[in-house]
Amino acid sequence: MSIHISQTAIVGKCCLICVSYLRKSLFRGFKEEQSASNTDATSEFERYITYVVQIEEEAELSENISRSALNSINRLLQESENYVPSNLIKLLQKSEGFSGVIEFVDDEVPTLLNEEETRYCWSLETVTLTSFAIAIPNIDDGNLKALLASMKEGLEFSRHIEESLNTNGDLVKARKAAKRIWPEIELYRRWLKTNLQKNACKGCTSKEIIQHLADEAEKVVKQVKSCKKGSLDDSMYKYIAANSMYRTSQTILRYCDAQENWPTDEELFQRISTMIADILCACFTNLPRVITLKCHHKAMEKRIESIWSAAQLLGRSKQILKILEARQLPNLDLHSRVYLHMWHSFPKSQIPSGCASPVIKTNTASPCSNESTIVNIT
Structure with a gap:
């Protein structure tokens, strides 16, 4: 296996694991994900190994490389969670x-x-x-x-x-x-x-x-x-x-x-x-979308760094997302939520002023939807 394919395999695995965390931690009402045990890590590996796309048709994904990447991303997430912005x-x-x-x-x-x-x-x-x-x-x-x-x-x-x-x-x-x-x-x-x-x-x-x-x-x-x-x-x-x-x-x-x-x-x-x-x-209601975008960086030479950054951001923002769990969001679409001036121009009567139920109301275009996300590495 060439070095290039090995790096791609690592990138693919990191991206898949990041998104698996995103799906569980962010897409379902900002619900938090508990740290994965060794058993969970093995289960994650077996579940997502088939989704990694290889560059060469005959290339075989190295199980050791994939397991190493999985362990690395899990370790990075856990380490990042220790740096709580108190x-x-x-x-x-x-x-x-x-x-x-x-x-x-x-x-x-x-x-x-x-x-x-x-x-x-x-x-x-x-x-x-x-x-x-x-x-x-x-x-x-x-x-x-x-x-x-x-x-x-x-x-x-x-x-x-x-x-x-x-x-x-x-x-x-x-x-x-x-x-x-x-x-x-x-x-x-x-x-x-x-x-x-x-x-x-x-x-x-x-x-x-x-x-x-x-x-x-x-x-x-x-x-x-x-x-x-x-x-x-x-x-x-x-x-x-x-x-x-x-x-x-x-x-x-x-x-x-x-x-x-x-x-x-x-x-x-x-x-x-x-x-x-x-x-x-x-502003922080946009964190899930940013983390997802970092997992989809198009430039191959920057993709590893971007995915690592996504994992760190996800780990560090865990407590922030937990605070947002109980928030009811205004009926702003995904694009509008990005901009402060769109929030500001929204009718005051429709801007939630307090905490609501743990389930955040979103439209189907929101990154907080319950739909699963599969990332393809090409």
Whole structure:
């Protein structure tokens, strides 16, 4: 047997095992799969060995290679399950539904960009909301550190989704903007060189701080618009990030002003944290589709790496999917579920605000259907 065929056999087996886990763990209402025993592994091998497609008609699949691949993927899944994103899990447990996808921005707040340039991006909107949470005064530093740690873990998962599914040009720009501003927020608690906690230290109220951030965002957009065309591209990420900051800040101000009493600092912090959790939960409903796509990577030279990545992602997201088990999803089709702006434009009355039965309602096009999936390696 040639090396090329051996590698293909390994890829084929890994893909089949990944999909067998996907079918059991994800397609049936995000139900979790228990770690396979040695007996289960043998059973898996015997069941799926016949589905591996060989390149050469006369080639025989090596049983040792297939068993090795099966053991490798099982071991990788089990090892990945040990790396639980514990901070993220705690944050997601604050969410009881998906209300945050509606509430994070008020459509009546005008955009500072052209309408066609305005796209809601999972990572950018959660990063922007995190900036506000950091800026709110009188919040325990331990809670801020916990939120930052949660976001760091959450962005690892959301970027898998955005890089696989959100390939629209404007969304790519928004994702890159989030990637550019996040390190400064995480490490130095600054947004575009603006110290997020400076005004809190001066004794400013949360309302004054949020208004200040709105003003700073508006200044950034005006500065970028006044730049010559040659330097505009270099500042595009600031342009996009500032628009997100402006609209979100104005939305928070409108919400708080509409209340009988302005929320306490702690209440505002918890509201923002819950919105972040809601948005991330909505984003993570796309994890099954992303994992499946990674198992179907077309480029042979990248397929092994992609399948290994799928196995790791599946193992690490096990607890996340468990949280989503009890969620009732809005009646969004598979394509629409990928985009935050589609969630946001959905009628609020039809966005579930709490947990429902463990069975998630989906249409036949959803990756959560009960249909079995067979992967063919060619």
